[in-house]
Amino acid sequence: MVQKERGLITINNLSMLQNKSLSFLMISRVANTLAIQMLTVAVGWQIYSLTQSAFYLGLVGLVQFLPMIVLTLVVGHVADRYDRKLIISISQSVEALAVFLLAFGCYHGWINKESILIIIFLIGIANSFQGPPMQALLPNIVSEEIFPRAAALVASAFQFAVIIGPGLGGILYSLGPGVVYSITGSLMFLSSMLILFVSTRKEQVKTEPKSLKTLFAGISFIKSKPVILGAISLDLFAVLFGGATALLPIYASKILFIGSFGLGVLRSAPAVGALLMSAFLARNPLKKNVGRTMFMAVILFGIATVIFSLSKSFIISILALILLGASDVISVVIRSTFVQMETPDNMRGRVSSVNMLFIGTSNQLGEFESGLTASWFGTVPAVLIGGIGTIVVAFLWMRLFPDLLHIDKLEARK
Known part of the structure; x- marks a missing residue:
């Protein structure tokens, strides 16, 4: 028998997918993620075609990161005070x-590297407001048990889109970048409509008065929880150093010689590993030694990055990226679950905004770091150094945050 309490999915559900809110959330995530992945492939290939520069590939990550660091405190405050679904939409x-x-711009022939960077900067601003409420939404849909x-299930849907999106983007790019951008925009608009059909179990707390204290509350909360800070x-530092994906257009064009469709395949490979692993975790959730498992996953991520950096074989490169994605999703599921369960609902927006800053720093700033180091040392040395750096960070964090290493179960600690 399916039981519900104020829209909350309970542990006795025969299937979490029977809940309409979770289904709408997953479909919305799939549509938006497909769009983002297609956009990433198109922008990366187009700007590299225009510039032949690793530095400009890095700039794409930087212009997405800058709005995030400037708006972090504001968007977290907004996510805790206003309707999270409406903000996302x-x-x-x-x-x-x-x-x-x-x-x-593509259809009318005025697109260039400057206009691409400016528009990506605008997308970065909008995405800054989307991230924290999206992270804070799932705990209002499913029960803690x-x-x-549920997090692994949503991750599976997300990774499915990450698999399909890049390859689809690479195929459509052969018809012209304008085609990719048109379909991408349509999927984003569809996602914005679907998210409005998600219903949550309770109203957000909105009575907290505005002040500098509430604005910085997310940072203060994380500082008071060393284990969350460590996670x-x-x-932040592991992915910052291991940002090989920013340089995939160069690998596709200059090292593996596989073209835009091959770039899409490379982009999809980490998601294949992530999908397989997240599907496994959805059916077999981690029950013990989760801290140690997370650190081992990060080390494996670094090893996969090293293998990819040195590979000149398309098959080995694909297998390395699949391993990279599988190890990454273990860390993501453990970390996101732990952070959300440790955070009270009226703080989730602000804590998520700080978390998104860390994620954005590791992803977008990591792309810039990869592009910069590649322009200094070359593509292969840059990725190799990054993979080694990730492994070093994992061992260092074991020493700095021993409580994180020894977390046994994914449950809210008293």
Whole structure:
């Protein structure tokens, strides 16, 4: 028998997918993620075609990161005071309009590297407002008992889109970048509509008065929880150094010689590993030694990055990226579950905004770091150094945050 309490999915559900809210959330995530992955391939290939520069590939990550670091405190405050679904919907609609502008520029022949960077910067602003409420939404849909399974299930849907999106983007790019951008904008707009059909179990707390204290509350909360600080900073530095994906256009063009479709395949490979692993975790949630498992996953991520950096074989490169994705999703599921379960609901927006800053730093700033080091040392040495750096960070964090290493179960600690 399916039981519900105020829209909350309970542990006795025969299937979490029977809940409409979770289904709408997953479909929305799939549509938006497909769009983002297609956009990433198109922008990366187009700007590299225009510039032949690793530095400009890095700039794409930097212009997405800058809005995040400037707006972090503001967007977290907004996510805790206003309707999270509406914030996500508006953010995705703005992203859609910006992508349609890219398509318009391609069709009318005025697109160049500067206009691409400016529009990606605008998309970065909109995405900054989307991230924290999206992270904070799932705990309002499912119960604490099944949150780890639900997080893995949502991750599976996300990774499915990450697999399909890059390859689809690479195929459509052969018809012209304007085609990719048009379809991408449409998917973003669809996602913005679907998210409005998600219903949550309770109203957000909105009575907390505005002040500098509430604005900085997310930072203060994380500082008071060394284990949370250790978890999100581990992701920051590990992925910051291991940002091989930013340089995939160069690997596809200059090292593996596989073209735009091959670039899409490379982009999809980490998601294949991540999908397989997240599906496994959804059916077999981690029950003990989760801290040690997370650190081992980060080390494996670094090893996979090293293998990829040195490979000149398309098959070995694909296998290394699959391993990279599988190890990464273990860390992501453990960290995201632990952070959300340790954070009270009225703080989740602000804590998530700080967490998103760490994630954005590791991803977008990591792309810039990869592009910069590649322009200094060369593509292969840059990725190799990054993979070694990730392994070093994992061992260092074991010493700095021993409580994180010894976490046994994914449950809220008293």
